[in-house]
Amino acid sequence: MILESKTIRLRLVEEADAEFILSLRLDNRYNQFLSLVDSNLAGQISWIRSYKLEEKEKKQYYFVIERLDGVRCGTIRVYDLKLDSFCWGSWILNENKTRYSALESAFLIYQFGFEILGYNKSHFDVMKENKSVISFHKKMGANIVREDSINFYFEILKETVESTRKQIKEKFKL
Template sequence: MKLEYKTIHLRLVEPNDADFILKLRLDNRYNQFLSSVSPSVDAQKKWIENYKQDERIGKEFYFIIERLDGVPCGTVRIYDLREDSFCWGSWILNEDKTRYAALESAFLVYQFAFDILGFKKSHFDVRKGNQKVVAFHTKMGAIQVDEDDDNYYFEITEDAVNNTKVNLNLV
């Protein structure tokens, strides 16, 4: 499965992506707001192999973000699938990303979840202090619905995402 926009595409992760994912997750430029992981490539491969079982039953989806020339530049996951809502995260983009990779990858996540999986909204959390991501989601139309000591909790609807596309002349 491949989802494509103007400068990037998403493809489902495979065990041979373990080294790339581990480098992203261990890089201090990108991991400030992520949970820690084992520094073992073998452990990462095993995690991916276990995840692939959840993918097969439609429980969660983990994507590699690639430029159209095939250079990997990030990751994103869809998980915590509920009746009408899904969560997404593990969103990392490295220095190889395209100028619009953040916006395009978000739209591709929403396209997959709304159009293919049939959800109507998304719920997600953003760590406090991660102001760039908070601002990004707010500009996309997300509404903060709660917070705790560590996180802000958001929801965004399919209509809000579609309105953002219209406002950006991307329809």
């Protein structure tokens, strides 16, 4: 499965991506707001194998974000599928990203959740210290529905994403 936009695409993770994923997850420029990961390549490969079983069962989906020229520049994941909502996260973009890859990857993941999986709502959490990502989600139209001492918990509706997409498409020519 491949989802494509103007400058990037999302494709499902494969075992061959283990070293790339590990390099992102262990890089202090990108991992400040992510859960800890074992630095063992064999462990990452094993995790991907387990994940692929859950993918087959349609429980979660993990994507590599790559530029249209094939250069990998990040990851994004859909998980915690509920009756009325999907969660997304594990969102990392490295220095090889395109100018609008954050917007494009967010819209692609919403396209996946809303159009392919059939949900009308998405939920996700962001650590309170991750100010730039909180700002991004608020600009997209997401609402904080609760919080704890560490995280804000957001929801966004399909129609809100569609409205934001129209506004951004006109503004940025995406």
